[in-house]
Amino acid sequence: MIMKTVTTLALALPLAFAALSSASAQEFSKELIDKGHYLATASDCMACHTNHEGGKPMAGGLPLASPVGTIMSTNITPSKQFGIGNYSEAQFSDAVRRGVRADGANLYPAMPYVSYSAMTDEDIHALYAYFMQGVAPVDEKAPETSLPFPMNIRASMMGWNLLFRPNAVHADDPNQSAEWNRGKYLAEGAAHCSTCHTPRGPLMQEDKSLNLTGAQVGPWYAPNITNDKVHGIGSWSQEDLVTYLKTGRLDTRAQAAGSMAEAISYSFQHLTDTDLNAIATYIRSVPSADAGQASGPSRFDQGKAGNDLSAFRGESFAEGMKGADAGAQIFTANCASCHGYNGQGTADGYYPSLFHNAATGASNPTNVVAAILNGVDRDTEKGHVFMPPFGDQTNATVSLSNSEVASLANYLMKDYGNAGLTVTPDDVQVIRNGGPASNLVMLARIGIAAGAAGAVVVLAIIVWLWRRRRSGPAEAATA
Numbered sequence: 001m002i003m004k005t006v007t008t009l010a011l012a013l014p015l016a017f018a019a020l021s022s023a024s025a026q027e028f029s030k031e032l033i034d035k036g037h038y039l040a041t042a043s044d045c046m047a048c049h050t051n052h053e054g055g056k057p058m059a060g061g062l063p064l065a066s067p068v069g070t071i072m073s074t075n076i077t078p079s080k081q082f083g084i085g086n087y088s089e090a091q092f093s094d095a096v097r098r099g100v101r102a103d104g105a106n107l108y109p110a111m112p113y114v115s116y117s118a119m120t121d122e123d124i125h126a127l128y129a130y131f132m133q134g135v136a137p138v139d140e141k142a143p144e145t146s147l148p149f150p151m152n153i154r155a156s157m158m159g160w161n162l163l164f165r166p167n168a169v170h171a172d173d174p175n176q177s178a179e180w181n182r183g184k185y186l187a188e189g190a191a192h193c194s195t196c197h198t199p200r201g202p203l204m205q206e207d208k209s210l211n212l213t214g215a216q217v218g219p220w221y222a223p224n225i226t227n228d229k230v231h232g233i234g235s236w237s238q239e240d241l242v243t244y245l246k247t248g249r250l251d252t253r254a255q256a257a258g259s260m261a262e263a264i265s266y267s268f269q270h271l272t273d274t275d276l277n278a279i280a281t282y283i284r285s286v287p288s289a290d291a292g293q294a295s296g297p298s299r300f301d302q303g304k305a306g307n308d309l310s311a312f313r314g315e316s317f318a319e320g321m322k323g324a325d326a327g328a329q330i331f332t333a334n335c336a337s338c339h340g341y342n343g344q345g346t347a348d349g350y351y352p353s354l355f356h357n358a359a360t361g362a363s364n365p366t367n368v369v370a371a372i373l374n375g376v377d378r379d380t381e382k383g384h385v386f387m388p389p390f391g392d393q394t395n396a397t398v399s400l401s402n403s404e405v406a407s408l409a410n411y412l413m414k415d416y417g418n419a420g421l422t423v424t425p426d427d428v429q430v431i432r433n434g435g436p437a438s439n440l441v442m443l444a445r446i447g448i449a450a451g452a453a454g455a456v457v458v459l460a461i462i463v464w465l466w467r468r469r470r471s472g473p474a475e476a477a478t479a
Ligand code: HEC
Pocket: 039, 040, 043, 044, 045, 046, 047, 048, 049, 064, 071, 072, 073, 074, 075, 076, 084, 092, 095, 096, 101, 102, 106, 107, 108, 109, 110, 111, 112, 116, 127, 145
């Protein structure tokens, strides 16, 4: 602990001097700005800091649903009035790697500084050069965040940071190849795979003991991507994973929608093949949580072609979309035109088959329901991939009710996927609402009169002191 603090100070000093010599007047080389641009792409700054409904690049204003309420992204263009144009490099580094704004206030971890804390000083320098001189300033104020009490107290994040913010940049593991180290650096840092794929603990921190074993992100579920052959992607080859990260699809097995589609559209597809291979090398080495290999079919080989559609073929649709056949009827009316009457998809694979498909074969029904409600929308060099949403009650041609979606999802899982699962209309409503709500706000509100934010800080300090007492000397000796 002691040694770590000293190191951070030592790093901070040169940065502070750089700031004093007025960094903004500095001219950065094109090469450095280009490097920063690439890193900004790898880190997907654009996906969160741009309002996709007509907003200007990096000008903020995208509402991000979080379990404690909606957090607005900020204007990070070099506008001096409304953006980060007055940020020194040290302040920029603090915002990106430590979650502290130029005015000293703490950012919410919706900004993935926990992952970015792994980024090296050189890379932060390049990012800074890009944001100061490679991004067009936008003189527009982004809307502000207002969270319910006590989450509106930004200082409560200090306690959280003490507990959960790593304070070390990535260090190469000498026992691993250069490719693996580059992959780990990108996957755990800039590309922040774990932000979505790692489950969170009671205070919303990433539970590293379950690294990449799957987690709910809003209405979607980011599946287990460890090397477990049944629960993870242990059955995928290196090439399979690179193909998926580049195009957002892998034959019938997996299609990226939701936040993964965004990550691919804005970020991963633009990475070099060398970097994608490095990421794949690292990801494919991440063991499952129990370190054992389960047996049985994976989500990629559940279900089969053919089903009981024949049972009701010829029956009148006028009978209504109800009873045991309701799901099959809804499927025929709304889905079969693209996915085939047997769910077999099209020969060219543009419309995927719904068996041997990660969504229908998964160990939870989230992505089947989310796909029906929200559709698929993804842009890559291979073109635009689109499935219409069926849950939009405002302007969609077809809008399915919760019980219709539940019948349809149950039919799909029974005939094409994981037959052990069922969905209720209430489950559908939860996903319609954007995913399960966290009880954090409620827990925090119940907290002692002083406000649970304070309690979190106190708790954090106690735990920190306690940890320090236990591991302090040993750590100082080995650091
Ligand atoms: C997952 C979404 C997400 C990504 C990806 C992301 N940010 Fe952010 N960022 C946010 C949110 C949300 C805030 C505001 C948080 C708050 O108000 O507490 C923020 C705040 C910031 C701030 C503080 C700005 C201010 O108003 O003072 C900076 C600087 C910043 N981000 C830079 C970046 C950079 C650079 C990248 C890419 C390397 C990046 N962000 C990627 C969500 C994101």
